[in-house]
Amino acid sequence: MLHNVRDNYIISVKDHVSKFEEKSFRKLASNDFKSWPSPREEAWRLSRLGVLSRKEITPITPNFKKPISFVSKLNGSKIIRFVDGAFREDLSSKLPPGLSLNILGEEDSLRCFHKFKNSNLKDHPSTNASFSCTPSILKLTIEKDIKIKDLFEIIYEGGDDESSVHPALYIELKDNSSITIIERFNHLSSLIMPLQLVELKKNASINSLKIFNDNQQSYNLSANCTFLSEKSNYNSFSLIKGGLFTRSETHAYLKGEDCNLNLNGVYLSSKNQHHDLTTAIYHDVPNCTSKQIVRGVLGGKSTGVFQGKVRVAPDAQKTDGQQMSRAILLSENAIANAKPELEIYADDVICAHGATVGEIEDDQLFYLKSRGIPEKKAKKILITAFLRDIINESVEESIKNFVFEEAELALSDIISTEI
């Protein structure tokens, strides 16, 4: 009976917003934060949060003087930094023309809040907790016709083991603009609840890479809500390797014709980690494509979850939606769950999906061994290739090697214990 438990965290969120007015977005959000999702809710059945109601955590008060020492591995990238969930202009790069960063005022924040509340992320715990507790919502705007060539890195860090952090970012790409954004989650906090709203206007295009690498005790419940207009492109890749529990949840609404969405991802899980990639793709109009490739490699007693919902509305004819997930288990105690959910209400569509969970393919292993390559080495080659393959297919050329190296760091940990 989760609902009747006196939940310390929920109470601390209410305390945190007590000084704000009744009609402020923070108060509205905190009023809606009544309980953690129950495992009886389908969306949370495979990723349970019960333990959070027993933890002693409170929302952080950001320390604007906190020293940090992040060194980028990407040459010449522009950097935007969040520490303790708060934007730190003093630590961030100067922006090129055509691009701006603003902290939203009450009215714009409220609008942003309503966009989440009108989406199917309305009951996500991060929606309510982070709109309540975020230091502020940062808006990144890319102006019309601006194509940003520099790589943009957004670094989220800080926190401590008794607190939750609540970074909130709103990205708007105006008509014909484009950008590549790399987000890295490197927190020390117990609970991390990042919010992100992305709006792609006509013919806008974004390459988004997210690397989840928070510390090994943390919970990261990231929530992303994306709206695509006509002819826009959203190419997203998530690499989940950190945290005790990391769930990256993305809801994408295809609202204009001829837009294109890729929501790919990889999770690399070891020890007792729990990694979850949850997506929902809403094809509301005709002639759009969406594609998802998700792969996992699991060792130890880890669990991996992929939940992918694709809904094709009655009017969304000529939709092309593809979904493929595959997990390789390197340990007998690891578990992978894949849950595709297709709701197709239009008749003239191509929608394919497939999910496999298993070991390394026998025939591939035999082929390598028949060339003299020892079994251990052959397995390493195949698992590395399993990742290289999806990274090659998903990630923009200029950051492929970077992503691959980031994946390989986690992979070599798993391989060294399991193979």
Place this chain on the structure above:
Amino acid sequence: MSLLEIKNAKLKLDDKDILKGLSLSVNSGEVHAIMGPNGSGKSTLSYMLAGRDGYDLESGEVFLEGQSLSDMEADERARSGLFLAFQYPVELPGVGGMSFLREAVNTRRKFLGEEELDHLAFVKEARKVASKMFVKDEMLKRAVNVGFSGGEKKRFEILQMAMLKPKVSILDETDSGLDVDALKIVSDGVNAQRNDENAIVVITHYQRLLDYIVPDFVHILSDGNIIKSGGPELALEVEKNGYAGLINAA
């Protein structure tokens, strides 16, 4: 001493007898052809020799240069000089052709006590062999067998054979799916490797390949056993009368 010696090999798959006491002796410098109808056990024989999991002998034994293979895994057999050109080469998405070849070649060289080739030396060597097999550089940059045509896959198999310099090569239906031009390229590649030190076992359903790779001996495999052996003329008999006549006579 024979390079490959199969003695009374019996093997079951799923409780079904597939190899039923097969014996064969192959000396260095020889090319043997094993011909047989579909389902006669040709690929099973090749997997058994290569050491695929699940293809262990129920009884009998196999020797490579006098050494028993029974306790050797597939990789050890390969390093010792056994090579299998697959009937259906396996696709390896994400494994680059060049790095795959290099790993295989250096593993074999290490086993032979030869120095491993560095990247440049290796690429040079690979390109040289590849051009003889009409394998384009571009193909070596792609993932192994992924998106290759049937002919490209077979050429890549023989390219691997040429680079690994095995003692005994088993070619399982290397002719299947090849047009005449490709058949010629692949056969030339195989013939170029014939020497007094090695041996080749060509497994095929059709006589056609044996016009290009002329064997010293031909064996007819039927229902898990060699029912007849002879010279190249035996292949012509199969071509003329089909397998049925030979099998009924046996």
